[in-house]
Amino acid sequence: MTTPRPRPPLTPRAVGALLVDTTPWLSCDECFERMDVHVEALLADPHHRDPAMEHHLQGCTACADEARSLLDLLRSGTI
Numbered sequence: 001m002t003t004p005r006p007r008p009p010l011t012p013r014a015v016g017a018l019l020v021d022t023t024p025w026l027s028c029d030e031c032f033e034r035m036d037v038h039v040e041a042l043l044a045d046p047h048h049r050d051p052a053m054e055h056h057l058q059g060c061t062a063c064a065d066e067a068r069s070l071l072d073l074l075r076s077g078t079i
Contacts, residue, residue: 020059031056031063039070 010018026034034053041048057064 017059017061020055026052026056028056028060028063031060032066035063035067035070039067039074042071043074 031053034050038048038050038053041050053067057067
């Protein structure tokens with residue numbers, strides 16, 4: 001029988017991400033469906049706001065990384 005490894009403590013940032021109020025709630029699938037439009041709107045208008053997307057991206061690292069990568073790619077103009 002193996003002894004389970006102790007898990008490192010959660011950082012304040014990780015705890016904050018877990019506790020973010022994500023109302024209005026979006027699933028990751030819904031977020032990915034809306035991501036292209038959201039990123040293009042941000043490029044056209046840096047003051048663009050989509051509360052549902054913003055809340056989801058605050059609480060979901062995977063989607064936030066994807067949105068950031070897409071934004072960086074479009075800003076670089078390499079496509």
